[in-house]
Amino acid sequence: xxxxxxxxxxxxxxxxxxxxxxxxxxxxxxxxxxxxxxxxxxxxxxxxxxxxxxxxxxxxxxxxxxxxxxxxxxxxxxxxxxxxxxxxxxxxxxxxxxxxxxxxxxxxxxxxxxxxxxxxxxxxxxxxxxxxxxxxxxxxxxxxxxxxxxxxxxxxxxxxxxxxxxxxxxxxxxxxxxxxxxxxxxxxxxxxxxxxxxxxxxxxxxxxxxxxxxxxxxxxxxxxxxxxxxxxxxxxxxxxxxxxxxxxxxxxxxxxxxxxxxxxxxxxxxxxxxxxxxxxxxxxxxxxxxxxxx
Numbered sequence: 001x002x003x004x005x006x007x008x009x010x011x012x013x014x015x016x017x018x019x020x021x022x023x024x025x026x027x028x029x030x031x032x033x034x035x036x037x038x039x040x041x042x043x044x045x046x047x048x049x050x051x052x053x054x055x056x057x058x059x060x061x062x063x064x065x066x067x068x069x070x071x072x073x074x075x076x077x078x079x080x081x082x083x084x085x086x087x088x089x090x091x092x093x094x095x096x097x098x099x100x101x102x103x104x105x106x107x108x109x110x111x112x113x114x115x116x117x118x119x120x121x122x123x124x125x126x127x128x129x130x131x132x133x134x135x136x137x138x139x140x141x142x143x144x145x146x147x148x149x150x151x152x153x154x155x156x157x158x159x160x161x162x163x164x165x166x167x168x169x170x171x172x173x174x175x176x177x178x179x180x181x182x183x184x185x186x187x188x189x190x191x192x193x194x195x196x197x198x199x200x201x202x203x204x205x206x207x208x209x210x211x212x213x214x215x216x217x218x219x220x221x222x223x224x225x226x227x228x229x230x231x232x233x234x235x236x237x238x239x240x241x242x243x244x245x246x247x248x249x250x251x252x253x254x255x256x257x258x259x260x261x262x263x264x265x266x267x268x269x270x271x272x273x274x275x276x277x278x279x280x281x282x283x284x285x286x287x288x289x290x291x292x293x294x
Contacts, residue, residue: 213281222256
């Protein structure tokens with residue numbers, strides 16, 4: 001009896017699978033494209049071999065479908081498959097994952113340059129220093145290269161940076177309180193400003209959106225003036241200002257002013273042929289410019 005039941009079930013499954021395959025073969029091309037696109041939204045990436053088997057289609061048909069979806073700006077084809085366009089992938093995420101993706105994209109933009117800048121800037125920090133680190137995509141790389149330092153005291157408003165700082169063996173870390181600005185991974189506002197004012201660190205590692213000869217240091221976030229405010233408070237609190245910024249920030253003016261260049265002790269940036277002229281002019285205004293080789 002058990003064998004009979006098993007055989008019946010197997011026949012039913014085969015029949016269902018056969019009907020499913022037949023239905024898929026009867027799909028119009030536009031319906032098939034929609035099925036593939038929905039699978040891609042669900043899985044984030046797909047492979048030609050898997051799709052061909054799953055949809056009972058030839059590999060050449062699947063490749064043509066992927067080419068069509070790519071021509072419509074919906075996907076990027078890869079070797080052996082496809083992935084969603086970055087902006088469409090973003091739309092499929094929940095709010096927390098969207099924020100994490102935004103921050104990660106900023107951190108990994110110009111990654112080689114930022115990594116070299118972070119390493120060079122970290123060399124300005126000595127064992128036993130008390131330093132303040134601003135939240136930002138480039139300052140994140142500085143934190144990475146502080147792991148070998150001894151006896152550091154670090155004050156930061158970046159909750160996103162905390163895992164990196166916790167990897168340092170010999171360190172005391174103070175995380176400012178305040179209003180969480182999730183998109184930037186920082187804390188800000190009056191409470192943060194007050195917290196920062198209680199410290200007098202030797203050095204500040206400061207990230208910035210724009211550096212120009214006339215406007216000095218500027219940031220882009222005009223919707224949240226507290227972002228600019230906390231940077232100003234950090235500058236007031238610290239004896240030595242170390243600005244870290246890749247070459248794309250040089251010559252750029254953003255909406256919120258922070259400080260003139262004469263207040264900057266060091267500018268750590270990457271050596272890039274397009275920024276040679278402005279680097280020489282920045283030196284004339286006071287900061288010592290350190291160029292990181294990529």
